[in-house]
Amino acid sequence: MKNKTLSTDKKLKLFSIKNKMIVAFALFSVSILTVLCIVSINLASYFLMRNTEYFLRELVSGSSKILNERASSIFGKLEAFSNTPTMQEDDISYKEKINLFKNEIQMQKLYGWIHFGISGTDGLLYRTDNKVENVLGTEWFKTALKGKYVITEPKMSAEENKYISIAAIPMRDLQGKIVGVISSYILSDSLSNLISDIIIGETGTAYLISPEGLIIGNRRPEILYKSIFTEIAGDEKSGFTSFLKDALASESTSVNVSNIDGVQYISAAAPMRYSGWTLLITAPSSEFISENVLSLIRIFIVIALAGLIMAVAVGFFVAHRIVKPINMIIFALKNISQGEGDLTIKLPTDGGDETSVLSSYFNETILKLKNSIQKVGSDSKEMKAVGSDLESNMISVSEFVTEITGGIDGLQASFTEQEKSIAETDTAINRIITALKELNESIVRQATIVEQSFSSFDKMTLSIGSVGGSVKETREAIMNLSSATDDGRATLIKANEISQRISEASGGLIETGSVIQNIASQTNLLAMNAAIEAAHAGETGKGFAVVASEIRKLAEESSTQGKKISVTLKDLTGEIEMLANSASSAVEKFNFISKYSTDVTDSIESVVHAMEEQEQNGKAIWGMIKDVSGMTSGVKQSSGEMLLGSEKIIAETDRLGNLTEALRENMNRISSQVDLINEATKESLEIAVKNKQSIDGLVVEVGKFKTE
Numbered sequence: 001m002k003n004k005t006l007s008t009d010k011k012l013k014l015f016s017i018k019n020k021m022i023v024a025f026a027l028f029s030v031s032i033l034t035v036l037c038i039v040s041i042n043l044a045s046y047f048l049m050r051n052t053e054y055f056l057r058e059l060v061s062g063s064s065k066i067l068n069e070r071a072s073s074i075f076g077k078l079e080a081f082s083n084t085p086t087m088q089e090d091d092i093s094y095k096e097k098i099n100l101f102k103n104e105i106q107m108q109k110l111y112g113w114i115h116f117g118i119s120g121t122d123g124l125l126y127r128t129d130n131k132v133e134n135v136l137g138t139e140w141f142k143t144a145l146k147g148k149y150v151i152t153e154p155k156m157s158a159e160e161n162k163y164i165s166i167a168a169i170p171m172r173d174l175q176g177k178i179v180g181v182i183s184s185y186i187l188s189d190s191l192s193n194l195i196s197d198i199i200i201g202e203t204g205t206a207y208l209i210s211p212e213g214l215i216i217g218n219r220r221p222e223i224l225y226k227s228i229f230t231e232i233a234g235d236e237k238s239g240f241t242s243f244l245k246d247a248l249a250s251e252s253t254s255v256n257v258s259n260i261d262g263v264q265y266i267s268a269a270a271p272m273r274y275s276g277w278t279l280l281i282t283a284p285s286s287e288f289i290s291e292n293v294l295s296l297i298r299i300f301i302v303i304a305l306a307g308l309i310m311a312v313a314v315g316f317f318v319a320h321r322i323v324k325p326i327n328m329i330i331f332a333l334k335n336i337s338q339g340e341g342d343l344t345i346k347l348p349t350d351g352g353d354e355t356s357v358l359s360s361y362f363n364e365t366i367l368k369l370k371n372s373i374q375k376v377g378s379d380s381k382e383m384k385a386v387g388s389d390l391e392s393n394m395i396s397v398s399e400f401v402t403e404i405t406g407g408i409d410g411l412q413a414s415f416t417e418q419e420k421s422i423a424e425t426d427t428a429i430n431r432i433i434t435a436l437k438e439l440n441e442s443i444v445r446q447a448t449i450v451e452q453s454f455s456s457f458d459k460m461t462l463s464i465g466s467v468g469g470s471v472k473e474t475r476e477a478i479m480n481l482s483s484a485t486d487d488g489r490a491t492l493i494k495a496n497e498i499s500q501r502i503s504e505a506s507g508g509l510i511e512t513g514s515v516i517q518n519i520a521s522q523t524n525l526l527a528m529n530a531a532i533e534a535a536h537a538g539e540t541g542k543g544f545a546v547v548a549s550e551i552r553k554l555a556e557e558s559s560t561q562g563k564k565i566s567v568t569l570k571d572l573t574g575e576i577e578m579l580a581n582s583a584s585s586a587v588e589k590f591n592f593i594s595k596y597s598t599d600v601t602d603s604i605e606s607v608v609h610a611m612e613e614q615e616q617n618g619k620a621i622w623g624m625i626k627d628v629s630g631m632t633s634g635v636k637q638s639s640g641e642m643l644l645g646s647e648k649i650i651a652e653t654d655r656l657g658n659l660t661e662a663l664r665e666n667m668n669r670i671s672s673q674v675d676l677i678n679e680a681t682k683e684s685l686e687i688a689v690k691n692k693q694s695i696d697g698l699v700v701e702v703g704k705f706k707t708e
Contacts, residue, residue: 021315021318022312022315022316023315024315026308026311026312026315028311029304029307029308029310029311030304030308033300033303033304033307033308034304036300037297037300037304040300052266052285053255053257053266053268056200056255056266056267056268056281056283057253057255057268059198059200059268059281060253060268060269060270060279060280060281061253061270063195063198063206063270063279063281064253064270064271064272064279067195067208067272067279068272068273071151071167071272071273074151074167074184074186075149075167075169077108077184078167078168078169078182078183078184079169081101081104081116081182082169082171082172082182084100086100087100087118087171087182088172088173088174090173094118094119094120094124094126094180095126097118097126098116098117098118098126098127098128101116101118101128102128104116105128108184112186112187113184113185113186113187114129114160114164114184114185114186114187115127115128115129115184115185116128116182116183116184116185117133117135117182117183117184117185118171118180118181118182118183119135119141119180119181119183120179120180121145121178121179121180122136123135123136123137123141124136125141125181125183127185135181139152140152140166140168140183141168141181143168144168144169144170144181144183145170145178145181146170147170147178148170149167149168149169150166150167150168150169151165151166151167151277152165152166152167153165153210153212153214153216154188154214154216154225157185160187162187162188163187163188163224163225164185164186164187164188165185165186165187165188165216166183166184166185166186167183167184167186168181168182168183168184169181169182169183188216188224188225195207195208195217195218195279198281200281200282200283203283203284204281204282204283204284205218205219205220205281205282205283206218206219206279206280206281207228207232207279207280207281207282208277208278208279208280209228209244209248209277209278209279209280210276210277210278211248211276211277211278212227213227213228213229213244213248214226214227214228215227215228215231216277228244228280229241229244232260232282238258238259238260239256239258239259240256240258240259240260240265240267243256243258243267243269244269244280247269247278247280248269248278250269250271251271252271253268253269253270254268254269255267255268256268257285260282263284263286264284264285264286265282265283265284265285266282266283266284266285267280267281267282267283268280268281268282269281328359329359329362405675408670426650426654429649429650430650433647433650473533473536474533474536474537479601517559517563521559524552524556524559526551528552531549531552
């Protein structure tokens with residue numbers, strides 16, 4: 001009952017297809033009619049505007065011609081007056097001639113004429129008001145003398161206190177020669193009468209405009225003789241202002257549509273023949289179009305209403321024909337869904353339209369549904385048994401997956417212990433490698449030091465041999481020096497004896513002084529040689545260098561004394577005794593030198609023996625250092641091999657760690673996948689239970705349909 005109430009409420013709220021089709025027909029018709037109305041109104045407005053432009057063009061052109069004819073009537077009167085015989089007589093003065101027009105001017109004042117004037121080529125103008133005026137310098141007079149007809153722009157007259165225009169034509173004699181000018185003064189207000197009968201629309205108006213834009217004629221007297229650009233056009237940049245400027249400068253008719261104070265106006269302008277003035281006609285465009293457009297809109301509204309009624313009627317009829325078989329389908333489906341679930345029902349398929357095709361397909365669908373329900377009913381019973389078996393199998397699978405999960409957890413614990421052991425082994429090997437690297441560096445440093453010591457000792461051994469050779473050479477030199485010293489001492493003894501003899505025989509003292517100088521020179525040379533050999537001996541020859549230095553000093557002193565003795569012996573023979581004493585002193589010195597030479601020789605001998613022992617010891621040490629260098633090279637090579645082997649061990653350990661980590665990661669992934677399998681198994685078990693429940697429900701629901 002509750003379902004039926006809900007269905008009834010939905011039915012009351014339902015917006016039926018019939019109503020939708022009626023509304024669609026109505027909206028479509030209104031849309032089409034609205035579009036047609038808008039297009040038609042726009043086209044009508046466009047063509048009405050073109051017709052209005054054509055109408056105004058013709059109107060302003062015809063009005064311009066009429067104005068030209070009215071202006072021609074003014075010139076015609078002046079021509080008539082100028083062609084009278086009296087005006088062509090040369091014997092009659094201009095003053096007498098003008099009197100003939102006084103009566104005529106009284107009649108023309110009714111039409112705005114003030115007075116006439118006649119002048120010769122001298123420019124003296126005789127007027128009907130008995131005044132004479134010189135107009136020789138005026139433009140209108142000069143233009144008239146050239147044979148042209150002239151109407152001037154209105155100007156304020158001081159005499160009349162009004163705006164006045166002058167109309168003038170040339171005056172000719174019988175031969176046609178221009179002999180003067182005849183003119184008339186006309187009130188400018190009367191020019192407005194020329195366009196007073198030009199009516200356009202309801203509020204349209206006409207303007208007579210001078211070339212400078214001055215309003216000469218209009219129905220509104222308050223704007224006369226004012227600029228049309230300030231009174232009417234307004235904005236200098238507007239389209240109407242541009243149109244006015246072009247129209248005043250043009251000699252042809254023109255039409256324009258523009259906005260003035262926010263209102264659209266249509267305007268037409270045409271030039272006048274004699275004066276150069278322009279006739280302007282302007283009016284709101286709405287006065288020509290609005291009424292016609294409103295009439296067109298009224299007609300379209302009537303047509304739209306008639307079309308709407310027809311569309312609603314047609315839509316109702318068509319919708320009823322379409323909805324009727326659909327309602328039959330709805331009734332059948334309602335019986336299936338809310339009634340007995342009768343799938344044996346069939347709809348009529350007559351009609352020959354889409355609804356009959358729909359009914360045919362509906363019958364086929366119901367037939368397939370009935371077959372499917374029957375099939376589902378038979379299959380659901382089999383599925384019920386399968387569902388029970390599936391539930392039992394999923395329980396077994398869940399138990400197996402639990403056991404696999406336990407085994408994987410044990411493997412993961414074993415891999416964790418293995419990774420820990422590998423990490424400890426890796427740490428120990430790294431420490432060993434660090435120690436081996438430090439040992440290898442120490443061995444390298446030791447090998448370098450041994451090689452340097454080997455090289456240095458080799459150089460030292462060579463240096464010892466070289467020094468030993470130098471010492472032996474020095475020993476030989478000192479021995480030679482000792483021998484020479486002995487020879488020198490013996491020579492000095494002989495010299496002393498000679499000195500004794502010289503003291504006895506002073507004649508040979510000078511020669512003895514020369515001998516002493518030679519001896520001193522040789523001694524000095526011997527000292528120099530000894531000093532050179534001491535320098536070669538190095539540290540071991542320092543003592544000998546002192547002796548050599550003393551010998552050199554003694555030789556220098558002996559040389560000095562010998563020179564002094566030689567000089568003295570040349571001067572004083574008594575100084576020979578002093579030379580003898582010096583020779584005795586030299587003998588004593590040579591005794592000391594001989595003693596020192598003996599001591600140096602003994603020292604050199606000791607040095608030679610020491611150098612020979614040092615050389616033998618150096619060779620023994622050199623052999624031992626060579627053996628140490630060989631042993632150090634072997635230790636260095638063994639240390640490098642140990643370090644290389646340790647690095648290979650750590651590389652293999654790292655590889656083992658990486659493999660263990662990869663295995664652990666694979667086991668983790670396997671564990672994750674097993675967990676997913678476990679979860680999927682649990683979900684499958686739940687699904688199997690739900691599936692069994694659903695199959696039981698499906699069997700119950702299928703039993704609700706009537707298929708036989």
